[in-house]
Amino acid sequence: MTENDEIAAMLEEFADRLEAKGVDYKPRAYRDAAESVREASSDALDEPTAIPDVGDAIASKIEEFREKGRVEELEELRDEMPVDIEALTRVEGVGPKTVGKLYEALGVTDLDELEDAAQHGRIQNVSGFGEKTEQNILEGVEFARQSAERTLLGKSLPKARHLVSRVEELGSVKRAVAAGSVRRRKETTGDIDIVVVSDDREATADAVTDWDAEVIQKGERKTSFRKDDEDVDLHLVKEDEFGSALQYFTGSKQHNVATRNVAIDRGLKLNEYGVWDDETDERVAGETEEEVHEALGMEYVPPELRENRGEVETARDGELPELVEEEDVRGELHSHTDRTDGGATLEEMVAGAEERGFDYLAVTDHTEALGVAGGLTDEELRALADDVRALNEDVDVRLFAGAEANILKDGSLDVSDDVLAELDVVVASIHSGMRMEEDEATERLVSAVRNDEVDILGHPSGRLINSREGYPYDFDAVLDAAASEEVALELNSNPHRLDIHDTQVWRCVEARVPVAVNTDAHTPSEYDYVEYGVATARRGWATADDVLNAWTVEELEDWLG
């Protein structure tokens, strides 16, 4: 978790606890502030009042938190109501108010006690609760225990596609599109939203809830169910509402607020059903997203940009960049074979690259220090390079001999410069000694970038989403070094990594540091990861020019040379 995330979580807890107490308005203020902090740069924390939605009161809490690691007033709220509010509110249908009521009435403080109270029928006796609610809570507890984590895009996107195709097969359905954070290609997703155009919404809802799924709610416009540990919302709309509904349910929430304000500015009203002229009440758009954007006087905003990071203003000015697309990617600059920890031979990896129509492929197996991956000795590395160059004569894809060298504790690499100098492409990455303070990690990365033989800095943060945080480092310092040394930063496309992050891509674009959208493929099928990397690059406003491996062979050779 970044410091921004930690502070945002602290503010959200404030909001929940105030709401549980029945306080009005303040919770919204804390929630707005939390969201703004999450979106702000890490530098912004030094002057919190400059962050939108953060005033003097919340700013002083942020300062207290950064200084002491705790906030006195939050501690008091915790003492007052000692409940695990974060866990309890994960239960479907249980929000802060319910937590407050159940604590007052039954003394429930965590998931175990909630489950126990439900099992013994105590909840239905509390005023405002009934048998049904108690049953729903009981069913929701187990899921809440497991679902602390958001789902990787690498899992939710294929699942969403599968569900969409199943929905599309229903006779009553004309169209179905996945919306929400899946469509925005956020690195992790909460639930899966699908917008469905149907002639017969009731029949569609019935058909879907007949699947092997646990139905959460079923209405005329919205049907929710849980399938294979994933929450799915179907938004059932009429054909002429499709565009506005898709726009609305794609979000993000903050982007929607911003677009709604554009509508207000122009004397229009925007909601999920369409766009209306305020004065005449005439409906002016709604059937397609393009039409909705046009009515608002905006360029079409690609879903990946819809995070309220300036895209609304830029779209009004007609100055959105032409984002990189998967077809723009011409090659792969980070791949492995079975000579180290890959699952396929050199020949198979090359054949896979040819099949994908890549113009070039760099074979970059691990080097010696990475024992667990069978890292290559200098000799083996030279032998691989010879084989790569020999194979290059016979294939339709330009092969580069390379290595993924390890950045050691002192910032040096585990391969001598002489050997690296013989290679075409050198990726340098940290694979060990990851428990570091920020200064140490930054120094290690910067000295690797300063090494003349290094072309690309691999997965800079070392994080694995949901399982390893990665070391903290000063991204600006690394970026500065990369800019002056003409080194590219990798955007590792493995859905577990997505490292660098989308907001860092944006910084690279600004600093004119090329981004290498690499898959780090260990088998030919992993070249498919490029989709996730490209999506993340798009979320960082990157064009094809900003992506190193979208360049032609000649441009790339020029840069490497």
Next chain:
DNA sequence: GCCGTTTTCGGCCCGACTGTTTTCAGTCG
């Protein structure tokens, strides 16, 4: 608690859905 080109005080997004209600509160997105 935050915000402001109608504002330094008086507002805070809003619609769908559910369950417990006799008209609404809470949750969710």
